[in-house]
Amino acid sequence: MAYSEKVIDHYSNPRNIGTLDKASKQVGTGLVGAPECGDVMRLQIEVDETTGIIKDAKFKTFGCGSAIASSSLATEWLKGKSVDEALCIDNMDIVEELALPPVKIHCSVLAEDAIKSAINDYRVKNGLEPIEDNKKHY
Amino acid sequence: MLKLPIYLDNNATTPMDPRVLEIMIPYFTENFGNAASRNHPFGWKAEEAVDYAREQIAQLINANEKEIIFTSGATESNNLAIKGVFEMYAAKGNHIITIETEHKAVLDTCKHLEKLGAEITYLKTDEKGLITLAQIEEAIKPSTILISIMYANNEIGVIQPMKEIGALCKSKGILFHTDATQAVGKIPVDVIADNIDLLSFTGHKMYGPKGVGALYVRRKNPRVKVTAQMDGGGHERGMRSGTLNVPGIVGFGKACELCRLEMDADTAKISKMRDRLEKELLVLEESYINGSVEHRLPHVSNMSFKYVEGEGLIMGVKNIAVSSGSACTSASLEPSYVLKALGLDDELAHSSLRFGLSRFTTDEEIDYAINHVKEAVLKLREMSPLWEMFKEGIDLKSIQWAEH
Numbered sequence: 001m002a003y004s005e006k007v008i009d010h011y012s013n014p015r016n017i018g019t020l021d022k023a024s025k026q027v028g029t030g031l032v033g034a035p036e037c038g039d040v041m042r043l044q045i046e047v048d049e050t051t052g053i054i055k056d057a058k059f060k061t062f063g064c065g066s067a068i069a070s071s072s073l074a075t076e077w078l079k080g081k082s083v084d085e086a087l088c089i090d091n092m093d094i095v096e097e098l099a100l101p102p103v104k105i106h107c108s109v110l111a112e113d114a115i116k117s118a119i120n121d122y123r124v125k126n127g128l129e130p131i132e133d134n135k136k137h138y
Numbered sequence: 139m140l141k142l143p144i145y146l147d148n149n150a151t152t153p154m155d156p157r158v159l160e161i162m163i164p165y166f167t168e169n170f171g172n173a174a175s176r177n178h179p180f181g182w183k184a185e186e187a188v189d190y191a192r193e194q195i196a197q198l199i200n201a202n203e204k205e206i207i208f209t210s211g212a213t214e215s216n217n218l219a220i221k222g223v224f225e226m227y228a229a230k231g232n233h234i235i236t237i238e239t240e241h242k243a244v245l246d247t248c249k250h251l252e253k254l255g256a257e258i259t260y261l262k263t264d265e266k267g268l269i270t271l272a273q274i275e276e277a278i279k280p281s282t283i284l285i286s287i288m289y290a291n292n293e294i295g296v297i298q299p300m301k302e303i304g305a306l307c308k309s310k311g312i313l314f315h316t317d318a319t320q321a322v323g324k325i326p327v328d329v330i331a332d333n334i335d336l337l338s339f340t341g342h343k344m345y346g347p348k349g350v351g352a353l354y355v356r357r358k359n360p361r362v363k364v365t366a367q368m369d370g371g372g373h374e375r376g377m378r379s380g381t382l383n384v385p386g387i388v389g390f391g392k393a394c395e396l397c398r399l400e401m402d403a404d405t406a407k408i409s410k411m412r413d414r415l416e417k418e419l420l421v422l423e424e425s426y427i428n429g430s431v432e433h434r435l436p437h438v439s440n441m442s443f444k445y446v447e448g449e450g451l452i453m454g455v456k457n458i459a460v461s462s463g464s465a466c467t468s469a470s471l472e473p474s475y476v477l478k479a480l481g482l483d484d485e486l487a488h489s490s491l492r493f494g495l496s497r498f499t500t501d502e503e504i505d506y507a508i509n510h511v512k513e514a515v516l517k518l519r520e521m522s523p524l525w526e527m528f529k530e531g532i533d534l535k536s537i538q539w540a541e542h
Contacts, residue, residue, distance in 0.1 A: 036484030
C-alpha cells in the first residue's frame with residue numbers, strides 16, 4: 001500500500017515527539033489504543049494557566065506510519081488553540097489532511113480519542129467535569 | 139554498487155535464476171508444441187522436454203518421474219492432494235489431521251472440506267513452532283485417512299520431524315501429505331526415506347518460474363490415488379487435466395537440477411549470512427528470534443523487535459523488502475496467526491519482521507540491512523510510548539488498555 005506524501009513527511013520528520021510532566025496540573029495526558037491492536041498513542045497537552053491556550057503538545061506513538069502521522073499532525077494542530085477549540089478537531093479533518101485510505105481511518109479516530117482523553121485528564125486535574133464523548137465513528 | 143531496495147523476501151518468491159530463463163525461452167517460440175500432441179514433431183519435442191524436466195524434478199526429492207503431477211503451483215497441489223484424498227478414500231473415513239500453522243492453502247482447503255462432512259483436527263504447536271509425535275498419535279482415530287503436515291513453515295522456517303511422522307503414518311496405514319513449498323530446493327527432501335505419500339511444491343520459491351508447481355503422488359507401497367479436481371483431457375495420469383505449461387515446466391526442471399547440484403554450497407553461504415544478520419540484530423535490546431533455531435531452514439529469519447510496531451517498522455526500512463507479521467493493513471488488525479500460535483504476546487507478534495535470503499543475496503546487502511534495521515528500530519523506539527514505559531519499569535500488562 002502506498003502512503004501519501006504527507007504521511008511519509010510526518011513519519012520521517014515527526015513533529016513534537018516527547019514527554020511532558022505527567023504530574024503537572026497544567027498537563028493533560030491521553031493514552032489510547034492497545035498493544036494487541038497494534039497501536040498505542042500517548043498525547044499530552046500543556047495549557048497556559050492564564051490564557052487557557054495550549055502552549056505545548058507532545059506525542060509518542062506505537063503503530064503504523066498512518067498512526068504516527070495522525071498523532072504528529074494532531075500535536076501541530078493543538079498548539080496555539082484553546083482547549084475548547086481543540087475539542088472541535090474531528091478525525092475526518094485528519095483523514096482529509098493526510099489523505100488516509102479507508103483501512104487507516106481508525107488511526108485518525110485514535111488521534112481524536114487521544115486529544116479528548118488528554119483534555120479530559122486536564123479538566124479532571126483542574127476540578128472540571130470530564131466531557132462525555134457522544135460522537136459515533138463510522 | 140549496492141542496488142536499492144534490497145530484496146529480502148525470498149519466502150514470498152525468489153528471482154528466477156538467469157540459467158533457468160535461458161533454457162525456457164525456446165519453448166515460448168520455436169518449440170511451442172503441445173506436449174499432448176502425439177501426431178507430429180512439435181508435440182514430440184514438447185513431450186520430450188517435459189519428460190526430461192519430470193526427471194530433473196523427481197530426482198530432487200528422490201521420486202520416480204511417473205510420480206510427478208504438474209499443477210499451477212503449490213496452492214493447487216495442496217488442494218488436489220487434500221480434496222483428492224478426501225474424495226478418493228471416502229469409504230475409508232473422513233478424518234484429517236493437520237496443524238494450526240499451515241499455510242492458508244491447506245487450512246482453507248480443510249475448512250472447505252469440513253462443510254462437506256470432513257472431520258479435521260488442527261494440532262497446536264509448542265512455542266518453538268514444533269509438533270510432537272505423541273500429539274499426532276493421540277489424534278489418530280479409526281476414521282483417519284490423511285495426515286497433512288507442512289515440511290517447513292513459511293513465516294518462521296521451522297522444520298517439522300518429517301521422518302518420524304512418515305514412519306508413524308506408514309505403521310498406521312494412514313496417508314501422509316506434506317506442503318514442502320518452502321523446503322524443496324533448500325534442504326534435502328527424500329520421499330522414500332521420509333515415507334511421504336503426497337508432497338506439494340512449486341517452482342517460484344526455488345529460482346524457477348511462477349505458475350508451475352507439482353504434486354508428488356506415490357505409486358508404490360502404497361499406490362496412492364487422488365480424485366481429479368480439474369476435469370478435462372485426462373492429462374497427468376488422469377489426476378490433473380489441462381494443457382501442460384511446457385516452458386514453465388522446463389524452467390521448473392532446470393531450477394530443480396540447479397538446486398540439487400548447488401544446495402550444499404548455497405546453504406553454507408546463505409546460512410552464514412543469515413546467522414550474521416541475526417547475531418547483529420540481537421545486539422538490540424529486547425529483540426528475539428521467533429521459532430525453533432535448531433530445526434529451521436537455512437535462509438529464513440523471523441525476528442521481533444519489542445515495542446516497535448511491524449508495519450511502522452516496514453515503513454522505516456523502506457530500502458529493504460521484507461514482510462511483517464503485523465497485518466494492520468487488513469481491516470481485522472490481527473497479527474500473524476502463525477506467531478500467535480507460538481503463544482507470542484500480541485506486541486511481539488505485531489513487532490516482527492521476516493527476512494528471507496537467497497543464493498543472490500550478498501554480504502554487502504546484509505551489512506546494509508543490519509544498519510538499516512538497527513536505525514529504524516532505534517528511531518521508532520524513541521517515539522514509542524511502550525518503549526518509554528518499559529524503560530521506566532512499568533509492566534504493560536498492568537495497564538488497562540482501552541480496546542477499540
